[in-house]
Amino acid sequence: MNRADAIRVVALAAQAEMALVRRDEVSGALLAQAARAAEGTSAAAALAEAGRLMRAAPEREAVRQAALSLCRMGLREAEAVTLASSERAESSRNP
Amino acid sequence: MLAAAGADIGVLREIEAWARRAVVVPDGAQIVDAHVHLGIDRDGHALAAADLVADMDANGIAASVAFPADEPGTDGDFREANRRVADAAAAYPGRIIPFCRIDPTRPTGQVLADADALGARGIKLHPVAQRFRPEGDECVSVVREATDRGWPVLFHAGFGARPLGDAFARLIDQVPDARLILAHGGRGDHRALAAATAGHPGVLFDSSIAALPDLVTLAPERIVFGSDRPYGDHAQALHLVGVAARVAGWDDTALRGVLGETLLQWIGPVGS
Numbered sequence: 001m002n003r004a005d006a007i008r009v010v011a012l013a014a015q016a017e018m019a020l021v022r023r024d025e026v027s028g029a030l031l032a033q034a035a036r037a038a039e040g041t042s043a044a045a046a047l048a049e050a051g052r053l054m055r056a057a058p059e060r061e062a063v064r065q066a067a068l069s070l071c072r073m074g075l076r077e078a079e080a081v082t083l084a085s086s087e088r089a090e091s092s093r094n095p
Numbered sequence: 096m097l098a099a100a101g102a103d104i105g106v107l108r109e110i111e112a113w114a115r116r117a118v119v120v121p122d123g124a125q126i127v128d129a130h131v132h133l134g135i136d137r138d139g140h141a142l143a144a145a146d147l148v149a150d151m152d153a154n155g156i157a158a159s160v161a162f163p164a165d166e167p168g169t170d171g172d173f174r175e176a177n178r179r180v181a182d183a184a185a186a187y188p189g190r191i192i193p194f195c196r197i198d199p200t201r202p203t204g205q206v207l208a209d210a211d212a213l214g215a216r217g218i219k220l221h222p223v224a225q226r227f228r229p230e231g232d233e234c235v236s237v238v239r240e241a242t243d244r245g246w247p248v249l250f251h252a253g254f255g256a257r258p259l260g261d262a263f264a265r266l267i268d269q270v271p272d273a274r275l276i277l278a279h280g281g282r283g284d285h286r287a288l289a290a291a292t293a294g295h296p297g298v299l300f301d302s303s304i305a306a307l308p309d310l311v312t313l314a315p316e317r318i319v320f321g322s323d324r325p326y327g328d329h330a331q332a333l334h335l336v337g338v339a340a341r342v343a344g345w346d347d348t349a350l351r352g353v354l355g356e357t358l359l360q361w362i363g364p365v366g367s
Contacts, residue, residue: 049107070110
């Protein structure tokens with residue numbers, strides 16, 4: 001995942017996280033978008049499963065909680081990429 | 096429950112195992128969770144002691160600091176909820192470390208004394224739920240009393256509108272010996288909190304539902320592992336610490352501290 005891809009996943013997953021916290025029905029769509037953006041990365045499986053769960057049974061509290069956990073894991077994987085690439089950028093500016 | 100909702104349990108198990116693998120637990124490390132709510136919160140979240148301990152066993156968690164959910168009871172002073180947490184700690188000695196929960200806006204002297212008699216080893220305060228200011232006189236008084244008893248005080252420092260840096264700086268000024276644990280990595284106002292507390296070794300941050308960029312910019316000596324059960328879960332909490340360790344380059348000593356050693360230095364040894 002390059003930095004731009006990671007930022008896209010971070011943005012979508014962070015929106016999905018807050019939508020899940022607020023029980024907003026848009027969370028399923030945001031998770032689906034985040035999962036597509038994350039395809040082929042370490043964040044993909046968690047985000048894809050979170051989206052699948054929310055599409056299957058969005059009204060169930062246990063599902064929302066599981067999706068929230070998965071969403072946060074996907075978000076962190078993408079954040080890790082942005083942080084690592086920021087470090088590299090800093091190092092190249094300040095050798 | 097998830098299977099009934101159509102979840103692919105096999106996939107969930109695989110992801111959970113992947114999440115746990117994110118953290119490579121150093122040999123001999125004891126994992127201690129600094130942040131667990133027991134009981135039934137007003138918002139519907141619930142966790143029973145038996146379920147907590149089963150999750151701890153499944154995730155290699157040696158012990159958990161537990162305190163009441165937001166269930167102040169009819170008297171509003173958390174007395175009954177504190178007693179239930181003490182009962183849970185007695186039922187699982189060495190696994191559940193009881194903290195009491197207090198509403199500083201109400202009379203607290205007898206509630207603290209009762210909690211002490213029941214074995215409490217710290218206090219949880221929630222400025223948003225109980226609507227008080229960390230730097231306010233009532234809160235300062237409770238923190239001072241906790242400090243006199245040798246107790247750490249765990250503060251909610253997550254979602255909330257108010258700025259927190261100056262508030263906690265003023266609290267620390269008034270009780271400089273206080274030992275504070277700021278929950279959720281202080282994500283409610285992390286940069287200001289990190290700056291305001293930088294010279295205070297008596298302030299730690301727990302990792303429960305924290306933001307990764309916040310954790311990796313803190314010294315690991317200032318971080319203690321937390322899950323925020325039942326709002327968070329152990330696999331996700333361990334994954335976060337594992338990713339933070341990878342990004343920040345923590346060595347085994349640092350990770351051992353984050354996972355449990357640092358907190359144990361504050362609350363004393365655990366184990367049945």
